[in-house]
């Protein structure tokens with residue numbers, strides 16, 4: 328069934344995910360293969376980070392999910408319905424912030440939202456002002472509602488865009504690089520807002536090229552590189568797939584490296600006073616004993632937690648270079 332049910336609420340099969348793609352592929356006319364065989368499942372209620380360097384195919388995927396462009400092959404389902412076929416039924420349940428909000432600088436924040444709300448034929452004009460006031464309040468712009476939007480900072484503009492997406496209840500929020508271009512304070516505000524929205528049960532799908540952002544905000548993530556999906560799952564599981572690095576801090580780096588290698592530690596590297604390697608399976612205490620017995624002055628010894636960045640590097644075999 329591709330139309331909304333009688334209650335107007337879109338249902339989706341248990342376990343299918345709020346977003347579900349199979350072999351989703353987009354080749355642009357110029358021949359560029361932007362998205363290549365993507366199988367993505369976004370669980371209901373998750374804050375899902377869509378992570379990848381610039382040019383890895385994130386925006387192209389989002390545009391297919393929102394029914395803005397046709398896939399070359401494969402399928403995309405959003406809230407249980409095929410896109411782009413069911414775009415008109417699905418989009419009212421989806422709040423999207425893609426490529427920055429379209430705002431009128433000469434209008435106040437409040438008037439921008441009133442205008443936006445009045446463009447929605449299903450929005451009741453009698454409750455418009457209350458709806459707009461609630462949305463402004465939600466994003467922390469109530470006090471600045473009477474200011475012209477052109478006087479807003481970039482972070483305030485992003486928040487106003489979010490308020491527009493929140494004028495009606497949403498099952499899913501899709502945010503394309505929501506903190507791009509913001510200063511650290513603006514980033515913190517948007518991240519806090521995303522967490523708050525998610526705590527109400529809204530599924531949030533957000534793209535980012537910032538690994539630490541995904542670690543801070545998201546419960547789940549998918550990692551893209553060159554149009555292909557490299558991994559997806561719970562953020563904690565993704566990081567756990569990469570074992571941490573064993574790190575020995577010592578002035579005797581040469582001897583320490585030798586002892587670690589003798590004891591079967593792989594991939595031993597030395598940087599200044601740190602000797603690092605893959606942690607061995609067995610008891611770490613034996614390693615410290617061996618180091619001490621060899622006369623190595625051990626100033627620090629431990630396994631550093633793997634981050635999502637470590638996982639990305641391990642998965643792709645390359646650094647997370649966002650410049651490209």
Ligand SMILES: Nc1ncnc2c1ncn2[C@@H]1O[C@H](COP(=O)(O)OP(=O)(O)OP(=O)(O)O)[C@@H](O)[C@H]1O
Nearest residue numbers: 355357359361379380381382383384385386387388
């Ligand atoms: N309209 C288009 N026509 C041709 N090629 C395109 C088009 N849009 C994007 N591409 C190419 O497709 C690839 C993926 O781009 P896309 O914008 O989806 O990546 P992205 O991960 O969202 O990166 P960014 O964060 O820079 O937007 C890139 O190589 C890009 O140059």
